[in-house]
Structures are given as structure tokens and as C-alpha cells.
Amino acid sequence: MDRWAEIKREARRERPGGVVVEVGTATCGRAAGAIEVASAFEEAVGTDRVIRVGCMGHCYAEPMAVIRSEGWPAVLYGYLTPGKARALVRRIADGDPALEWALGAIEPNDLVPVVDESPRFGGQTRRLLARCGVVDPEDIDCSISAGAYEGLARALRMSPEEIIGEIRASGLRGLGGGGFPAWRKWEACREAPVTPRYVICNADEGDPGAFMDRTIIESDPHSVIEGMIVASLAIGSSEGLVYVRREYPLAVERLRLAVEQAAARGLLGRDILGSGHEFTIRIALGAGAFVCGESTALMYSLEGRRGMPRVRPPRSAEAGLRGKPTLLNNVKTFSSVPLILTGGAQAFASVGTPGSKGTAVFALAGKVLATGLVEVEMGTTLKNIVLDIGGGVPPARKGSTVAGEAGSFPRRLKAVQIGGPSGGCLPESEMDVPVDFDALRAAGAMMGSGGLVVLDEDNCAVETARFFLEFTQKESCGKCTFCRIGTRHMLDILERITRGEGEPDDLGSLEDLAEDIGNGSLCNLGRTAPNPVLTTLRFFRGEYEAHILDKRCPARECKALSAYVIDLARCRRSCDACVGSCPVEAITTREDHLKEIDQTKCVKCHSCWDACPAEYDAVFKVSPPPRERT
Amino acid sequence: MGPVDPEKTSEEIEAARQALASLEADATLVSALIEVQDRVGYLPAHVMQEVARRLGVADTVVHSVASFYNQFRFTHPGRHRIQVCLGTACHVRRGLTILESFERRLGIREGGVTPDLEYGLERVNCIGCCTLAPVAVVDGQVEGRVSPTRVDGILLGHERERKE
Numbered sequence: 001m002d003r004w005a006e007i008k009r010e011a012r013r014e015r016p017g018g019v020v021v022e023v024g025t026a027t028c029g030r031a032a033g034a035i036e037v038a039s040a041f042e043e044a045v046g047t048d049r050v051i052r053v054g055c056m057g058h059c060y061a062e063p064m065a066v067i068r069s070e071g072w073p074a075v076l077y078g079y080l081t082p083g084k085a086r087a088l089v090r091r092i093a094d095g096d097p098a099l100e101w102a103l104g105a106i107e108p109n110d111l112v113p114v115v116d117e118s119p120r121f122g123g124q125t126r127r128l129l130a131r132c133g134v135v136d137p138e139d140i141d142c143s144i145s146a147g148a149y150e151g152l153a154r155a156l157r158m159s160p161e162e163i164i165g166e167i168r169a170s171g172l173r174g175l176g177g178g179g180f181p182a183w184r185k186w187e188a189c190r191e192a193p194v195t196p197r198y199v200i201c202n203a204d205e206g207d208p209g210a211f212m213d214r215t216i217i218e219s220d221p222h223s224v225i226e227g228m229i230v231a232s233l234a235i236g237s238s239e240g241l242v243y244v245r246r247e248y249p250l251a252v253e254r255l256r257l258a259v260e261q262a263a264a265r266g267l268l269g270r271d272i273l274g275s276g277h278e279f280t281i282r283i284a285l286g287a288g289a290f291v292c293g294e295s296t297a298l299m300y301s302l303e304g305r306r307g308m309p310r311v312r313p314p315r316s317a318e319a320g321l322r323g324k325p326t327l328l329n330n331v332k333t334f335s336s337v338p339l340i341l342t343g344g345a346q347a348f349a350s351v352g353t354p355g356s357k358g359t360a361v362f363a364l365a366g367k368v369l370a371t372g373l374v375e376v377e378m379g380t381t382l383k384n385i386v387l388d389i390g391g392g393v394p395p396a397r398k399g400s401t402v403a404g405e406a407g408s409f410p411r412r413l414k415a416v417q418i419g420g421p422s423g424g425c426l427p428e429s430e431m432d433v434p435v436d437f438d439a440l441r442a443a444g445a446m447m448g449s450g451g452l453v454v455l456d457e458d459n460c461a462v463e464t465a466r467f468f469l470e471f472t473q474k475e476s477c478g479k480c481t482f483c484r485i486g487t488r489h490m491l492d493i494l495e496r497i498t499r500g501e502g503e504p505d506d507l508g509s510l511e512d513l514a515e516d517i518g519n520g521s522l523c524n525l526g527r528t529a530p531n532p533v534l535t536t537l538r539f540f541r542g543e544y545e546a547h548i549l550d551k552r553c554p555a556r557e558c559k560a561l562s563a564y565v566i567d568l569a570r571c572r573r574s575c576d577a578c579v580g581s582c583p584v585e586a587i588t589t590r591e592d593h594l595k596e597i598d599q600t601k602c603v604k605c606h607s608c609w610d611a612c613p614a615e616y617d618a619v620f621k622v623s624p625p626p627r628e629r630t
Numbered sequence: 631m632g633p634v635d636p637e638k639t640s641e642e643i644e645a646a647r648q649a650l651a652s653l654e655a656d657a658t659l660v661s662a663l664i665e666v667q668d669r670v671g672y673l674p675a676h677v678m679q680e681v682a683r684r685l686g687v688a689d690t691v692v693h694s695v696a697s698f699y700n701q702f703r704f705t706h707p708g709r710h711r712i713q714v715c716l717g718t719a720c721h722v723r724r725g726l727t728i729l730e731s732f733e734r735r736l737g738i739r740e741g742g743v744t745p746d747l748e749y750g751l752e753r754v755n756c757i758g759c760c761t762l763a764p765v766a767v768v769d770g771q772v773e774g775r776v777s778p779t780r781v782d783g784i785l786l787g788h789e790r791e792r793k794e
Contacts, residue, residue: 031759031772059761209718211758288700304658306698365719365760
């Protein structure tokens with residue numbers, strides 16, 4: 001234990017006086033230009049005063065930075081550019097913290113309003129993400145000073161049974177989507193009479209539209225490593241693996257570095273903190289197959305084979321990787337473990353619902369103002385997340401599709417797609433559903449991995465279902481006939497409907513196929529593949545019927561069923577905006593200088609709608625398309 | 631399939647050999663293929679045969695594994711790699727329109743390469759920049775809020791560079 005005290009002492013570092021800048025440099029920040037902003041800060045204040053932290057969760061305001069300067073509280077700035085960064089440094093040196101660029105102060109103070117006053121910040125409970133965007137993920141000392149490995153230090157003083165008991169008391173459920181009580185897997189693994197046993201972290205986040213696991217690894221990799229070490233103590237394992245998507249290069253790089261640094265401190269390796277316990281972690285790259293999120297498929301993939309699920313039992317806890325007992329948990333599940341051990345099971349279970357304890361992390365995207373990562377207590381309603389924290393649906397610049405409105409053009413929330421390809425589409429009327437494993441399942445959706453995509457009235461329910469089915473159809477491994485061929489049939493039907501070639505029997509066929517695929521598939525990819533179709537059929541049946549019976553797409557999204565037209569009464573003779581914007585030269589100027597769209601050439605790319613000035617607002621979408629002139 | 635260039639083929643096989651030599655002893659077939667593709671750029675038949683020979687497995691085993699995973703490709707990736715994101719967030723913000731714009735301009739379909747091997751076009755399932763949707767990645771550089779007009783701009787910029 002002395003070794004741990006020593007590591008903590010060595011990790012402590014004096015914060016330099018004067019200005020210190022923390023810039024968020026996870027993938028989303030980088031895409032928005034965070035590296036350029038960080039370099040600008042470094043040039044202005046010196047490299048040692050700029051800390052490159054992970055993701056702060058506010059993608060909509062990237063690039064972001066927290067600036068600590070003498071005489072002022074720590075202030076968070078958003079929407080930065082290299083120019084703004086240089087100006088900020090100059091102004092702060094002159095005693096002016098440029099509050100008009102600030103999102104708010106980090107902690108309560110007398111000078112600057114706190115970010116928590118805004119629901120985007122205050123509505124959250126950041127526990128799993130507590131260190132994300134705060135620590136430098138490439139510096140283990142920074143994480144240790146912020147409390148990392150404290151849970152491990154406690155676990156080393158406990159017996160395996162006590163650790164599992166603590167996990168059990170916390171009520172932790174698998175956060176990869178399944179929601180299986182974590183302690184049961186741990187116990188089953190521990191009781192398996194075979195060795196060696198393996199600990200595997202599933203970081204193969206394949207859901208299109210979810211990026212929580214990536215963010216946690218990029219921003220706080222040590223929480224995952226710590227969770228895995230504790231698990232290894234509990235089940236008696238000396239070998240760990242992280243299966244991470246190759247599409248996440250930054251996450252892979254930071255994880256590798258974190259493992260190296262942990263090993264250098266004696267937190268991984270032969271004799272962890274002098275306890276005699278041995279545990280090492282290796283990183284394996286996933287080569288891109290959604291089905292490898294399924295435990296048995298993942299094990300085969302790790303063995304270098306095709307990742308196709310097998311029949312269970314035996315469960316992975318009994319016969320997993322190389323036929324040995326294997327504990328497989330998701331990134332978020334492992335990073336919850338240190339929280340439970342550091343703060344105690346009671347504190348962990350103090351938030352949430354009776355059946356789902358703790359918090360849930362969502363990747364909020366789509367038609368919502370404040371996109372990004374959101375961590376809320378279990379039991380929070382979808383309405384809270386989307387409307388309060390997310391700020392609702394952004395208004396449109398113009399309002400062609402909303403009749404009789406002027407000025408600002410609000411858009412109506414249509415649905416929330418939760419849980420990705422395995423989840424469902426919940427309409428506005430279901431927005432009071434709480435975030436809870438069981439409540440979401442009862443509503444026909446699923447907690448899933450945590451993707452939460454907001455749809456507005458311009459999104460078509462049928463097209464959304466088609467999109468997800470196309471995904472699962474492509475990703476079906478082909479082992480089970482119903483999943484392989486059934487999803488193909490469903491996709492064919494949905495494609496026909498979106499093309500306006502649907503038939504009245506189609507809805508019944510979809511429902512029959514959905515049931516058969518659900519029953520006839522081995523793994524959850526197949527079993528849950530029909531969910532997006534079933535929920536849209538349940539809540540938006542009228543929209544399906546409009547496509548089939550009236551050959552009309554009410555949201556005007558399906559290309560074959562809608563068209564762009566120019567309202568001649570609103571079009572202005574002197575304006576050529578739409579003509580210039582059209583990539584296929586489908587817009588021509590008539591003799592009277594008004595514009596006209598040639599429907600045979602139009603590819604429905606929306607450029608003319610975007611180009612037409614809001615004061616004219618002459619481009620309309622219509623469905624069904626105008627009948628062709630003969 | 632274009633005409634076989636023996637010189638290029640042997641170069642690719644040599645690159646694959648080097649990649650295989652750098653592997654750890656207990657490397658799996660999947661990790662071997664990842665390493666080889668990183669060096670060669672893709673997995674043509676002669677390269678996969680080399681992998682099979684070196685690892686002592688049948689050609690069909692290598693092909694069955696390589697064809698299972700999305701990351702492996704059997705055709706030349708093109709000198710400029712264009713990836714259009716079609717994750718959920720990009721989809722609801724018209725990502726498909728962007729893919730179609732590239733397809734129209736380049737005259738190829740998703741997964742294809744232009745005949746001069748200059749551009750390769752792929753779709754990807756979410757790169758996690760959902761806020762910037764719709765997103766395209768051109769030679770590793772993320773382009774956010776892409777419009778059909780921006781697609782023309784990206785390609786025009788490349789064409790100009792080529793001429794210079």
C-alpha cells in the first residue's frame with residue numbers, strides 16, 4: 001500500500017500560476033478545429049500552460065476551452081477559432097475576460113454566471129463523464145490526481161467475494177445495451193472451475209450514431225483500465241483484452257498510451273501495487289462488423305475468425321475466449337466500477353430508478369440544438385433530455401413546409417430514435433417515458449448502446465425504418481436464415497414503399513416477417529432488427545398508409561414521392577440564386593425571367609431550397625410530385 | 631479488373647511479406663490482414679495468397695475472414711479516399727444526397743474507384759462527428775456540413791492541385 005501513497009505523491013503537481021488553458025481535443029473537437037485552436041493558445045501563452053483535455057460533451061460549441069486566470073474564476077469558452085484564442089489571451093492579459101464569448105464559469109463565484117444555470121449543463125449528472133474534458137488523457141498523473149485508481153486501491157484490500165458483493169449492492173447493469181446484472185456475470189466467471197480466465201472490454205461501438213464509448217476512451221481511458229483491473233481481482237484473471245474499433249484511431253492511440261503508463265506505474269503487470277496480483281491488458285482491433293458487439297461473435301473475432309455468434313449456453317462466462325471463462329463488459333460498465341468502489345455501492349445506487357441504478361450516457365444528435373454527450377440520472381424522461389438539456393428542435397431558416405407562419409419557423413419534434421438499429425422510434429406522445437432499461441423495453445424501444453437521434457417533421461418514419469433495416473441487413477452475418485433472408489425481404493418491401501410501389505398487404509407481411517425474424521435468430525442483432533420497423537408501424541402507421549395508398553410521403557423526404565417546385569408568385573425576376581446552386585442544371589429561366597425546375601433532370605438534392613433567399617421563399621417541396629406534362 | 635502489372639504485383643507481395651514479418655508470433659489472421667492492408671492499401675488475390683502461404687492456412691480461409699469484415703477491401707482504394715458518413719445523424723441531415731453528389735460527379739458508385747485510380751468512394755457508418763452532419767472524410771480530413779455545392783468545390787480543388 002505504501003507504493004500507492006508514493007504514486008499519488010509523485011503524481012501531484014503544482015499548477016503553474018497565471019493563465020492556464022484547457023482545450024478539448026477529442027475527435028469531435030478536432031473535426032471542428034481544436035488542434036489549431038490549441039496551437040494558437042500554445043503560441044500565445046506557452047506550451048506548458050496549455051493542457052489538451054478530452055471531450056467536454058458539448059459538441060455543438062466546439063472547439064471549447066476552459067481558461068483559468070488570476071483574479072477570475074475558471075471560465076468556459078465555446079465556438080473558438082485560432083484568432084479568437086489569440087484575442088482572448090490578449091484581452092485576459094489586459095484584465096478583460098471577454099465574457100461575451102464565455103459560456104459561463106465552471107464553479108460558483110461572485111463575478112461570472114455559472115454554466116450550471118443552463119439546463120444543458122445543470123440538467124446533467126456527470127459521474128461516468130466526471131473526468132472527461134477535465135483531465136489530460138495522455139498524462140496518467142493528471143488522472144491519478146483527479147482520483148483515478150482510488151477504487152483499485154480499495155479493491156486490493158477486499159476479498160473477491162466482497163468486490164462482487166459491492167457490485168451487486170450497487171445494482172449495476174450492463175451498459176452496453178443488454179442490461180444484464182453485472183455481478184451475475186462476474187460471479188459466474190469466478191465460479192467457473194477452469195483457468196485461465198479472461199477479462200474483455202467491448203469497445204466495438206458499431207451503432208451508427210453513437211459515440212459514448214469512443215469519448216470515454218479518448219477522454220478518460222484510465223477509468224476503463226481501472227475497472228478492468230478490479231474485475232480481474234474479482235474473477236481471478238491475469239489477462240485482459242480491449243476489443244476496440246479500428247475506425248477510432250485516436251481512441252486506440254490514447255488507450256495504448258494509457259496502458260503503457262499504467263504499467264510503468266506498477267498498476268498493471270506482474271505485481272500490481274505490491275499485492276502479488278498479476279494482470280496485463282492487450283489491445284485488439286476490430287475490423288468492422290456490427291455483429292461483433294455480440295459476445296460470442298466477439299470472441300471468435302478475437303481468435304482471428306469470422307465473427308459469427310454461436311448457440312448459448314454455454315455462456316461466455318463459462319466458455320468464452322479460447323473456450324475459457326471470459327468476463328465481457330462494455331466500456332461504460334467497466335468505467336462505472338471505480339465509481340462504485342471509490343464512493344461505495346450505496347452512493348452509486350442513490351440515483352436512478354428501482355430497476356436501473358446510476359446514470360446513463362447518451363450521444364444526442366440529429367435535429368436538436370445542443371448536440372453532444374449527455375449523462376443523466378436513470379429515470380430522467382426523454383422530454384427532459386431532448387427539450388430541456390438538448391434545447392429542442394432547431395427552427396428552420398425558412399418555413400416553406402409550415403403554412404401561414406412568418407418570421408421564425410419552429411420545427412415540430414416528430415420522434416426520438418433511441419438505441420440505434422436495435423432500438424425504436426418513439427413519437428412525441430411517448431416523450432414522458434423515463435430512461436430505464438425496463439420502461440424503454442416496454443415502450444418498444446431499447447436502452448441500446450446510447451444513441452439518441454432526434455427526428456423532426458421533415459424526417460419520414462418509413463425512410464427512417466428503411467435506413468436502420470438497410471444497416472442490419474448489411475451487417476447480418478448470414479448464419480441464421482431468418483435474419484439473412486428475412487431482413488432482405490423486409491428491406492425490399494420498405495424500399496418499394498418508399499418508392500411509392502407499396503401494396504396494401506405489405507404492412508401485414510412486414511409484421512409477419514418481423515415476428516419470424518425475432519423468433520428465428522440466434523443473437524440480438526437478428527432478434528432486435530425488426531424493432532425500428534415495428535415501432536414506426538405502431539406509432540406512424542398512417543404514414544405507411546399514405547405511402548402505399550396515396551403514393552404520398554407526408555414528410556416529403558422520400559425522393560420518389562416528392563418534388564421541388566418553384567412558386568411563381570413568390571419567385572423574383574432579378575434573382576438567380578437557385579439557378580447557380582443547382583448541380584445538374586435542372587433550373588431554367590423562363591421567358592418572363594421567373595424560374596422553373598425540370599422534374600426530369602432534378603435530383604432532389606435540396607440545394608435550391610437552401611439557396612432561395614428567405615424573403616422570397618419560393619422553393620417548395622410537394623408530395624405527391626406534380627403529374628408530368630405530356 | 632484491369633490488366634495485371636507483374637511489377638506492381640511483386641511490389642505488393644513484397645510489402646505484404648514485410649508486414650507479415652513485423653507481426654508478433656501469436657498474431658491472429660484478422661490482425662495479420664489489418665497489418666497487411668495498412669501496408670499494401672488493399673487485399674488483392676495475390677496478396678491474400680501470400681498471407682495464406684505464410685500463415686499456413688488455405689486461401690479460402692483467408693478469403694472467408696477478409697470478406698466478413700467491412701474494413702477489408704479487395705480493390706485499389708484510389709489515390710484520394712473519399713468517405714461519406716451515413717450514420718444516423720448524417721442520414722437525417724441528408725447524407726445520402728452527399729453520397730449521390732459524389733457518385734454523380736465522379737461517375738462511380740459507392741465502393742468504386744475512378745478508372746484513373748484517382749478517387750475512391752466509400753460509405754462509413756458513423757465517424758462520431760454527428761454535430762457536423764452531414765460529414766465526409768477526404769484523405770483523412772473531416773469536412774463538416776457538406777452540401778452538394780461543397781462536393782463540387784472539394785473535387786474542383788483537387789483537380790486544380792493536380793494540374794499544378
